[in-house]
Amino acid sequence: MSPFLNNTLRTLNCDVSIAPLVTVRLFFGLLMFAGTVRFMYNGWVDQLYVQPKYFFHYYGFDWVQPIPGQGMWLVFIAMAVLSLFIAVGFLYRFSSIIFFLLFSYVELIDVTNYLNHYYFISLFSFIMLWLPLNKRLSIDVLIWPSIKRHTVPFWMVGALRLQLGIVYFFAGISKLNADWLFRAEPLRTWLLSFTQVPIVGKIFTYKLTAFLFSWAGAMYDLAMPFLLSFRRTLPFAYIAVVGFHVITWLMFPIGMFPWVMIVLTWVFFPISFHERLVSGIESLLPNEKILTKKKLWKQQAGKPLVIFFVLFFVFQLIFPFRYLAYPGNVLWTEQGFRFSWRVMLVEKAGSAQFYVEDSETGRTWDIHNPHYLTAVQEKQMSTQPDLILQYAHILDEEFRSIGVRDPLVRADVFVALNGRRNRRFIDPTVDLSEIEDGWQHKQWILGNEAN
């Protein structure tokens, strides 16, 4: 073994305070509680999981269905309660596993709700459920004092840092495309919305502003994992993190994500910071003194868990590049687009008119999308080929059920990508009802060459 690798392994295995994990647990739980309550308060449970007649499934996950009626409310209430359990470390292993399962279940129900930051929460809560985040400053320790630990191997903190680092770095890589760098799109389009803001509005009337935002954004994302990892650059990096996320929160409708990132980035802070924070909280609690038996973390889980994590991260490093296996521009075709940290990369406007023809009689119906889909579903479907295909199959089944034996489903779809003029998106002559979704290239997507 080379000395470098040896050193790295030793560092990864050396014992550090458990405090960073405890901080993460506490604040992750509180953030998820706030996020879940906000989701319910905004009426989105009803809008996204009760009202829709149909749901768009992820490939291979069409067996994931919402609970009928008002049942989804129970799932969200359960998630809110479990978030608090996680925060206070009550029945942590159980709470974190169920939270991960419920959260991922909710996200798998409908593709049209896909957001990169939901994917991030799924991944992060997945890592968390394997780690002993409840072994200090938790209700679990009060109930079972013997589980209390003061240290963990460093790789556990490292895993959480790596996950955050991957998000930033890949978001940076995905910005290295011609539209972002050389046309400053979609920011050029989006920033125009702010020209009417008093005083600062004027700066958004200049193209240069869009270019500065684009290039700064790309560099920020690419550099952040490294700047956060060195003590000397950490303070500046963190100021940048707060500034960046507050600006995006002010300008764009991105919900909880900025706050999640601002808080979870603390995991990069020195262990001593967390130690002080956690012991500070402990000193406020009266019962804490009787429970201070120092114990070292025993390598119970050991090797299999480490190997598992290595594979988990290797997958994440490879999966975003699957788009290279498809011809064409990924921003246009969206083949291999999701689960790759392509954050705020496209402004797409699509309009899809579907036609169903009874192949036996020649009778043809124009489809009124709002009759089948919610506004958000229609918007998402109109620009994403796999969802166009799913909708065609929904229509195929609908018309079979009213007695059309062999419906032909075609669609005339126009999409405008990142400020370009609209173009026909798919072959309007193809009978989509005959095409099955899969990993293979979708031949019926038209090119955007002239762009």
Added chain:
Amino acid sequence: MNRILKMCFGLLFITTACNTQKDNLVNCDFDQQAMLTNYADEIIIPRFGDFDLGIQLLESSFIAFVANPTPGLLNEVRISFAAAYEHYQRCSPFGFGPGLIDGISFRARFNTFPTNISVINTNIENGTLVSASPTSTVGFPALDFLLFGQDGITDAELVGLFTTDVNAANRITYFSQLVSELSSTTSQIVGEWISYRTTFISNTGTSAGSSVSLLVNEFNYDFETLKNFKFKIPLGKFNGGSVLPETVEAFYGGGSIRLAKDQVSGMKNLYLGVGENGADGLGLYDYVLCVKPLTESEEDQGLLALADDISEQFLEIESALELVPDPLSETLQINKSAVDDAHTQMQMAVPLIKREMTSALGVQISYQDNDGD
């Protein structure tokens, strides 16, 4: 390595762009407030004013008819009805602000068609109040039925329904209530616009609830009603292709295409910012042209700027409508393809105005709020 090269090239590109092309520097500096002022003062308020006047003329012509029920005066009512209905077409995209009545666009009770004539007849027999009647039995479509009657009825017979018929008195009451509902709502809207004007003009930006967002959303919604209710449904496009002539707008009086043309020209002028006095002011056209000017590569491809594409498409719709004679209910049966062509031109406008324009302006067209990333 390739990426680093690209980045260097990009930096070079930006610096040269700054040095050589001055106009390229400016993204778009548009005076929204001036556009909104033009909309309020030259388009919306005058149009509602004319509409209000039209309804008043309808009201007085009906009073004259009731006092002296002759076929000649019935015809006067029909003429003022047609004029008021035309004015309505030019106001229909303004179902926001004062145009919202109890949270619902005034369109709902002004122009829901096809009207339900059997319920109207029962309402008249029972003396049901118009205010207690559903949207499918009130507004212009109900007046259209009462003024023209079903196919084959003579003018004399129609006058008889208001004079000698057993329900004549009830019919007169129902008719007057229909008109006064239109009249009171319209004058309420006109009145509220006096104070709403300031709110409208100062509510800049493009976020949900801003004046631009309200205007653009209503513009699109109104265009959808034109395409879907006035053409798609009668063409049978929602029911497998068999035409439904009785579902056209103004079925009994037969002025469907004339009204559709009014709506289209009203929308076109609204888009262009052309005021009721004919003066070309700032409008969505200028705004779209500002945020999305023609790029060199688009010019090379022979494309038009989005803003011009939209105005061209309105012209296409207008010339296609020229080839569709009234009454539409008959043309649907003898020359369906002409109607089909007009519909196709409307369909072609949808990607332009509903998606490209809203995306360029940064206006959310979906009424659901949600997070993005």
